[in-house]
Amino acid sequence: MISLRKPYLLFLGDVQTRWEAKTALGVADWCPDDVIGELALPGAQASTGQPALTIRQAAERGAGSLLIGVAPAGGRLPQAWIAVLLQAVEAGLDIVSGLHSKLSDIPALVAAAQARGVKLHDVRHSDWPRIIGTGIKRSGQRLLTVGTDCALGKKYTALALTRELQALGMAASFRATGQTGVMIAGSGVALDAVVADFIAGVAEQLSPDNAADHWDIVEGQGSLFHPAYAGVTLGLLHGSQPDAIVLCHDPARSHIATCPDTPIPALDEAIAAYLQAGRLTNPEIRCVGISINSSSLSDLDWAEYRDRLEAELELPVVDPMRGGVAKIANALALRR
Amino acid sequence: MISLRKPYLLFLGDVQTRWEAKTALGVADWCPDDVIGELALPGAQASTGQPALTIRQAAERGAGSLLIGVAPAGGRLPQAWIAVLLQAVEAGLDIVSGLHSKLSDIPALVAAAQARGVKLHDVRHSDWPRIIGTGIKRSGQRLLTVGTDCALGKKYTALALTRELQALGMAASFRATGQTGVMIAGSGVALDAVVADFIAGVAEQLSPDNAADHWDIVEGQGSLFHPAYAGVTLGLLHGSQPDAIVLCHDPARSHIATCPDTPIPALDEAIAAYLQAGRLTNPEIRCVGISINSSSLSDLDWAEYRDRLEAELELPVVDPMRGGVAKIANALALRR
Numbered sequence: 001m002i003s004l005r006k007p008y009l010l011f012l013g014d015v016q017t018r019w020e021a022k023t024a025l026g027v028a029d030w031c032p033d034d035v036i037g038e039l040a041l042p043g044a045q046a047s048t049g050q051p052a053l054t055i056r057q058a059a060e061r062g063a064g065s066l067l068i069g070v071a072p073a074g075g076r077l078p079q080a081w082i083a084v085l086l087q088a089v090e091a092g093l094d095i096v097s098g099l100h101s102k103l104s105d106i107p108a109l110v111a112a113a114q115a116r117g118v119k120l121h122d123v124r125h126s127d128w129p130r131i132i133g134t135g136i137k138r139s140g141q142r143l144l145t146v147g148t149d150c151a152l153g154k155k156y157t158a159l160a161l162t163r164e165l166q167a168l169g170m171a172a173s174f175r176a177t178g179q180t181g182v183m184i185a186g187s188g189v190a191l192d193a194v195v196a197d198f199i200a201g202v203a204e205q206l207s208p209d210n211a212a213d214h215w216d217i218v219e220g221q222g223s224l225f226h227p228a229y230a231g232v233t234l235g236l237l238h239g240s241q242p243d244a245i246v247l248c249h250d251p252a253r254s255h256i257a258t259c260p261d262t263p264i265p266a267l268d269e270a271i272a273a274y275l276q277a278g279r280l281t282n283p284e285i286r287c288v289g290i291s292i293n294s295s296s297l298s299d300l301d302w303a304e305y306r307d308r309l310e311a312e313l314e315l316p317v318v319d320p321m322r323g324g325v326a327k328i329a330n331a332l333a334l335r336r
Numbered sequence: 337m338i339s340l341r342k343p344y345l346l347f348l349g350d351v352q353t354r355w356e357a358k359t360a361l362g363v364a365d366w367c368p369d370d371v372i373g374e375l376a377l378p379g380a381q382a383s384t385g386q387p388a389l390t391i392r393q394a395a396e397r398g399a400g401s402l403l404i405g406v407a408p409a410g411g412r413l414p415q416a417w418i419a420v421l422l423q424a425v426e427a428g429l430d431i432v433s434g435l436h437s438k439l440s441d442i443p444a445l446v447a448a449a450q451a452r453g454v455k456l457h458d459v460r461h462s463d464w465p466r467i468i469g470t471g472i473k474r475s476g477q478r479l480l481t482v483g484t485d486c487a488l489g490k491k492y493t494a495l496a497l498t499r500e501l502q503a504l505g506m507a508a509s510f511r512a513t514g515q516t517g518v519m520i521a522g523s524g525v526a527l528d529a530v531v532a533d534f535i536a537g538v539a540e541q542l543s544p545d546n547a548a549d550h551w552d553i554v555e556g557q558g559s560l561f562h563p564a565y566a567g568v569t570l571g572l573l574h575g576s577q578p579d580a581i582v583l584c585h586d587p588a589r590s591h592i593a594t595c596p597d598t599p600i601p602a603l604d605e606a607i608a609a610y611l612q613a614g615r616l617t618n619p620e621i622r623c624v625g626i627s628i629n630s631s632s633l634s635d636l637d638w639a640e641y642r643d644r645l646e647a648e649l650e651l652p653v654v655d656p657m658r659g660g661v662a663k664i665a666n667a668l669a670l671r672r
Contacts, residue, residue: 100466100531100533130436132564132594133563133564133565134563134564134595135563135564135592135595135597135598136597137597191532192531192532192533193531193532193533194531194532195436195528195529195530195531195532196527196528196529196530196531196532196535196567196568196571197436197528197529197564197565197568199532199567199568200563200564200565200566200567201564224570225616227469227470227471227536227574227575227616227617228468228469228470228471228533228536228537228574229469229533229536230536230570230571230574230613230616231532231535231536231567231568231569231570231571231572231574232532232533232535232567232571233567234566234567234570235532235566235567235568236567238563238564238566238567239563256471258468259470259471261471261472261473262471262616262617273612276609277566280561280563280566280598281563281598
């Protein structure tokens with residue numbers, strides 16, 4: 001089980017877009033009390049809004065870990081960052097990384113951490129048991145957030161739904177499946193780093209048997225419509241065997257963000273595809289709402305878009321950042 | 337690049353079913369000239385039909401490697417086998433394994449192999465570059481074998497189609513995606529061992545750009561309808577971007593072999609699901625034939641079943657073990 005030392009200094013590297021900084025932004029938004037500041041390299045184009053601190057300043061203010069809050073394509077650690085990480089180790093900070101490449105594969109960093117008595121956490125490489133999925137139905141209720149693309153609000157939606165259900169007095173647990181989710185929750189699994197044969201089996205273990213009225217709110221990964229990541233998405237869908245899905249979507253995107261040749265499907269087609277695939281392990285699966293990343297819309301356009309979508313799809317439509325997810329949570333609560 | 341030392345002594349452990357011995361059976365069937373015999377433990381219930389040899393006898397007859405030809409569920413190496421492997425190493429044989437658990441994680445075996453100067457090959461752990469899928473269309477033609485379940489003929493069908501196309505004078509390459517395929521072909525990737533984020537990306541690399549009239553015949557993995565493995569199947573489908581699929585099916589199975597709660601879909605539904613998913617990276621994908629594992633049927637029943645299916649689906653229906661795959665290969669050749 002992972003146990004991370006907070007508070008965090010969020011490291012942004014020379015991040016060019018907010019999309020690349022989604023790890024740092026997610027941590028800053030969902031556990032701001034655990035963040036002490038941010039550190040960016042010259043040329044960085046995004047910020048979490050946290051105060052800019054040097055490593056020395058962060059250490060003086062009690063930082064526990066430098067958290068690598070940026071995810072370059074391919075997951076490799078740029079050489080230029082290693083000097084920064086060594087400086088953080090020297091200052092007594094643990095390092096927390098969600099990248100594919102391992103901190104523990106950098107001999108100079110390993111030696112420095114041992115000498116200074118600090119820890120290197122490769123969150124994406126947690127060592128879950130290798131168990132083949134069974135497809136056997138488990139007790140308890142499960143909700144999985146799914147998407148028309150990657151990085152458009154599946155984690156936010158799951159976290160917001162968990163809080164809202166708990167506020168309604170329901171038993172609900174957030175189940176983290178990505179590095180940021182694990183950093184926020186302090187436990188979970190980075191599912192995209194699991195060996196392919198075990199995706200569904202690990203997803204099954206992540207939401208074990210539970211009380212009949214307990215909801216596991218499982219953080220979705222990838223998209224069935226993404227040419228690179230659909231396999232992870234399908235394995236998670238099968239292993240989670242959700243009773244309910246919430247479809248996450250960004251109306252500003254006409255194509256998969258990293259694949260300009262691949263169009264985003266219509267929402268009713270996307271729902272149908274997820275339900276068809278999900279029925280393999282839970283014939284009762286249904287869509288209980290739509291979560292929109294409406295950051296590209298004016299207040300007026302958002303209200304119009306939301307109302308039109310609700311009428312078309314006959315489902316509650318929310319934006320967790322703009323009005324919250326109560327409509328979906330209330331509907332789930334009414335089913336008790 | 338893997339380079340395996342043949343001929344093989346096929347090790348069967350205490351295998352209970354032919355299904356578990358599919359690695360040994362595949363190697364024995366597809367490269368019999370590279371097999372010198374088999375070795376089973378007391379209580380074994382399956383055989384490849386190769387002569388039973390002790391390790392000493394195999395070494396005297398020039399065996400290059402002991403090949404672990406049995407795949408226990410979960411992929412773990414039973415403790416009882418290690419004594420056998422040590423004996424083989426002592427006799428000067430390399431060890432070839434397609435299991436998830438690594439030979440290189442067994443210190444006694446590693447030490448013995450180093451002392452004797454022989455090699456330990458973990459075929460399932462080949463070190464392919466970690467590249468994210470792009471979905472970008474590549475030149476050349478591709479055919480992927482897909483299935484209603486696992487272990488019902490996808491590799492055999494792909495190997496048979498490759499040979500048949502080559503016999504027709506067409507340029508065709510078999511692309512191995514499982515440990516047995518790699519053992520037969522001498523190259524390829526065990527896709528189910530790739531980290532989940534890279535399934536589609538590795539599949540893209542496996543069938544790179546090629547001449548317009550060249551066919552890559554890609555060995556399928558898993559099944560879209562298998563609760564444990566569908567993620568691997570979908571990633572391979574997207575990364576292979578096949579122009580053509582051949583659906584493999586065993587009419588004796590009403591349910592997924594290892595998941596009694598999960599029914600096998602109707603063939604037309606299965607075809608529709610594969611084509612729908614495959615259109616994401618190749619809108620021109622189509623089904624060009626059905627490959628049946630008809631081992632449960634009499635000659636008469638097979639002929640009736642085949643004719644009925646051909647009429648229903650309007651596609652060529654073959655059994656690679658019973659009449660061959662010429663009908664499908666000829667249809668592909670006519671499209672040149």
